[in-house]
Amino acid sequence: MKRTEVIIAADRNYLVEREKNVPISRYFGEDTFNATTMRERLPEAVFNRLQDTTIRGRKPDLETANAVAHAMKEWAIEKGATHYCHWFQPMTGSTAEKHDAFIEFTSDGTPIEHFSGKQLIQGEPDASNFPSGGIRSTFEARGYTAWDISSPAFILKRGIGSALCIPSIFISYSGEALDKKTPLLRSIEAINTSAVNMLRVLGNRKVRRVYTTLGPEQEYFLIDQDYYYKRQDLLLAGRAVLGATPPKGQELGDHYFGSIRERIFSFMHDVEEELYKLGIPAKTRHNEAAPGQYEIAPLFEEANLAVDHNQILMETLRSVATKHRLAALLHEKPFAGINGSGKHLNWSLADDLGNNLLNPGRTPQDNIQFLVFLVATIRAVYHHADILRATIASSGNDHRLGSNEAPPVIISVFLGEQLTGILEDIEKGIVSNGTNGAIIDMGISKLPVLSKDNTDRNRTSPFAFTGNKFEFRAVGASQSISFPATVLNTIVAESLDILAGKIAAKGENLRQATLDVLKDEIGTIKRVLFMGDNYSKEWEAEAGRRGLPNKKTSYESLPDLATPKAVALFEKYRVLSSAELMSRYQVRLERYVKEIDIEAGTLCDMVDSQVLPAAIRFQGELASSILSAAQALGDDSLLAPQRELLASLTGLIGETMRLVAELKGNVERAESLHSEEEKAAAFGTTVRETIAKIRSRVDAIELVIDDEIWPLPRFWEMLFIK
Ligand code: ADP
Numbered sequence: 001m002k003r004t005e006v007i008i009a010a011d012r013n014y015l016v017e018r019e020k021n022v023p024i025s026r027y028f029g030e031d032t033f034n035a036t037t038m039r040e041r042l043p044e045a046v047f048n049r050l051q052d053t054t055i056r057g058r059k060p061d062l063e064t065a066n067a068v069a070h071a072m073k074e075w076a077i078e079k080g081a082t083h084y085c086h087w088f089q090p091m092t093g094s095t096a097e098k099h100d101a102f103i104e105f106t107s108d109g110t111p112i113e114h115f116s117g118k119q120l121i122q123g124e125p126d127a128s129n130f131p132s133g134g135i136r137s138t139f140e141a142r143g144y145t146a147w148d149i150s151s152p153a154f155i156l157k158r159g160i161g162s163a164l165c166i167p168s169i170f171i172s173y174s175g176e177a178l179d180k181k182t183p184l185l186r187s188i189e190a191i192n193t194s195a196v197n198m199l200r201v202l203g204n205r206k207v208r209r210v211y212t213t214l215g216p217e218q219e220y221f222l223i224d225q226d227y228y229y230k231r232q233d234l235l236l237a238g239r240a241v242l243g244a245t246p247p248k249g250q251e252l253g254d255h256y257f258g259s260i261r262e263r264i265f266s267f268m269h270d271v272e273e274e275l276y277k278l279g280i281p282a283k284t285r286h287n288e289a290a291p292g293q294y295e296i297a298p299l300f301e302e303a304n305l306a307v308d309h310n311q312i313l314m315e316t317l318r319s320v321a322t323k324h325r326l327a328a329l330l331h332e333k334p335f336a337g338i339n340g341s342g343k344h345l346n347w348s349l350a351d352d353l354g355n356n357l358l359n360p361g362r363t364p365q366d367n368i369q370f371l372v373f374l375v376a377t378i379r380a381v382y383h384h385a386d387i388l389r390a391t392i393a394s395s396g397n398d399h400r401l402g403s404n405e406a407p408p409v410i411i412s413v414f415l416g417e418q419l420t421g422i423l424e425d426i427e428k429g430i431v432s433n434g435t436n437g438a439i440i441d442m443g444i445s446k447l448p449v450l451s452k453d454n455t456d457r458n459r460t461s462p463f464a465f466t467g468n469k470f471e472f473r474a475v476g477a478s479q480s481i482s483f484p485a486t487v488l489n490t491i492v493a494e495s496l497d498i499l500a501g502k503i504a505a506k507g508e509n510l511r512q513a514t515l516d517v518l519k520d521e522i523g524t525i526k527r528v529l530f531m532g533d534n535y536s537k538e539w540e541a542e543a544g545r546r547g548l549p550n551k552k553t554s555y556e557s558l559p560d561l562a563t564p565k566a567v568a569l570f571e572k573y574r575v576l577s578s579a580e581l582m583s584r585y586q587v588r589l590e591r592y593v594k595e596i597d598i599e600a601g602t603l604c605d606m607v608d609s610q611v612l613p614a615a616i617r618f619q620g621e622l623a624s625s626i627l628s629a630a631q632a633l634g635d636d637s638l639l640a641p642q643r644e645l646l647a648s649l650t651g652l653i654g655e656t657m658r659l660v661a662e663l664k665g666n667v668e669r670a671e672s673l674h675s676e677e678e679k680a681a682a683f684g685t686t687v688r689e690t691i692a693k694i695r696s697r698v699d700a701i702e703l704v705i706d707d708e709i710w711p712l713p714r715f716w717e718m719l720f721i722k
């Protein structure tokens with residue numbers, strides 16, 4: 001499609017009919033088999049049994065499952081579903097579904113709709129093609145899915161099709177986790193145990209359960225679908241592997257929070273309608289910093305639900321975009337030269353009485369509890385910064401992290417002045433006087449003033465305390481938030497246990513014991529606290545002096561998942577066995593290699609079949625026009641600038657051709673290396689460097705070539721024409 005035609009297409013606006021003209025509250029969650037629906041549709045006894053098993057984290061018995069399956073099927077069929085599927089999250093980072101029709105046949109061949117408790121509880125999708133990082137040998141390739149009773153089943157609608165989706169875990173025959181949900185659920189249990197234990201040590205007898213809350217802020221780009229289909233790189237690699245930076249980007253700051261264009265507004269409305277039906281509490285929407293970039297942020301939810309919902313949200317962005325003839329790009333860096341996309345992962349702990357444990361609270365009593373959980377979290381980040389950094393390692397995030405738009409790979413914690421001051425006081429022992437009065441006097445009483453709206457913000461910090469939660473800001477836009485959350489839960493569980501042990505050991509005066517333990521800890525972990533500009537060179541040097549890890553690329557960071565320290569941690573909390581952890585490490589490394597491999601292949605293909613033919617054609621036209629002009633003028637002294645252009649273009653073509661050959665050689669060599677570690681290192685260095693060199697030549701060609709001949713949608717068009 002020619003550029004002008006796209007503009008016309010964009011003009012048609014593809015306004016999709018508004019589906020619901022009723023308040024959100026009236027249809028919120030209508031496509032989920034949630035507690036309200038279950039209460040309506042299940043016999044009371046069954047409903048109560050199910051609630052009980054959910055709370056206790058147990059498996060329902062077959063009789064209960066049969067009753068639930070029946071009600072679920074009836075409900076789903078009324079909603080238009082013909083099929084059901086166990087919906088799970090393999091280690092690819094996306095979601096998986098294999099649909100089975102409800103239809104079955106009785107012995108005399110009569111068709112009936114049937115769905116049993118057994119089918120609800122367990123599936124055998126086989127699914128041997130999913131990455132397992134070596135867990136499953138081919139002779140036992142079968143994987144099993146099992147109903148995750150803590151996340152409600154929902155109706156998936158795409159086009160005219162509908163299916164009942166049952167959120168599930170995915171495990172091997174021998175019970176090893178093959179997915180991202182199983183370890184998350186285990187980590188939720190781990191932090192529950194450790195946090196409740198800590199509360200007991202602190203004298204809190206009322207709380208029975210502690211759970212993680214997550215609120216992911218999702219950034220994404222939208223471009224016209226016609227452009228998308230014309231870019232092999234966006235289609236295959238998710239990012240533009242070539243393309244000149246436009247003369248205007250985000251420097252005027254006119255996109256951020258700007259007025260939302262009509263076409264985009266319609267899209268957002270449509271997305272939100274879908275999300276509300278699925279019970280996903282989308283709350284905030286706005287234009288982001290880069291042109292063509294947007295953000296959607298739901299209200300926080302219990303971690304397991306938030307993870308499922310973020311997966312559904314990403315899929316909904318993609319599928320609704322298609323309906324509007326747009327393409328949603330979730331890659332961390334689709335366009336070089338302008339901001340990439342991340343996902344701020346807000347993380348906190350809540351108890352079953354409705355309190356946020358990272359809320360400073362109103363009384364000193366709460367404050368001491370708050371300070372313990374605060375210090376435990378900082379302690380966890382300090383001791384496991386390497387693992388935390390590895391959770392966000394990906395080929396996409398390598399383009400974003402540490403480049404003046406996103407936090408650096410040095411993990412530090414921002415607390416703000418007030419809290420930093422309080423921790424300093426505790427460390428100095430100013431708060432060492434263990435009476436109630438002293439605590440109130442010394443300024444812990446200042447804590448309630450610390451509202452979540454305080455302006456003490458630091459946008460450059462990778463891990464910032466923002467009033468009543470931590471914000472892990474370095475998470476990539478396209479990645480599942482499951483593993484970062486799993487790791488946070490596990491490392492904080494460990495720190496809570498260690499602190500609880502120390503506090504309990506000191507005995508006697510609880511308050512004094514707690515402050516003594518905090519004092520000790522702060523002395524060590526304060527090295528991870530940083531209030532300044534994380535983007536600055538000075539910080540990098542300072543962090544080096546403090547001994548904080550700084551692994552710039554993902555292939556250097558990923559091995560930190562496989563250290564004896566990491567194995568011991570995950571085994572101790574039964575979140576991942578050594579084999580399960582190793583498999584995740586392998587899968588991540590392999591993925592890193594494959595993604596760069598695909599980028600390299602796509603770049604070579606585009607250069608060979610699109611860029612060079614266009615460049616050579618323009619070179620020919622230029623050459624003949626110089627010849628004929630010289631002839632017509634009878635004097636070629638005026639043609640020197642055009643000759644220079646021809647010479648420089650010819651030079652660029654030659655260099656590009658040489659570099660493409662070099663890249664192909666690099667890729668071949670990298671692929672032939674033995675270990676995945678060596679491959680990752682080769683792809684992360686020589687392959688990436690050659691890709692960058694080619695790109696610089698190709699982008700220079702794009703800027704001199706006839707726009708009519710240039711075969712690809714350019715950045716300025718994709719980002720600004722809507
Ligand atoms: P901002 O941090 O941008 O100023 P908010 O504080 O309102 O905005 O929240 C941003 C995100 O943090 C939202 O997605 C919200 O759901 C999430 N959030 C707020 N409180 C919590 C919490 N206790 N636990 C987890 N996420 C939270």
Ligand code: MG
Nearest residue numbers: 217219295344
């Ligand atoms: Mg934001």
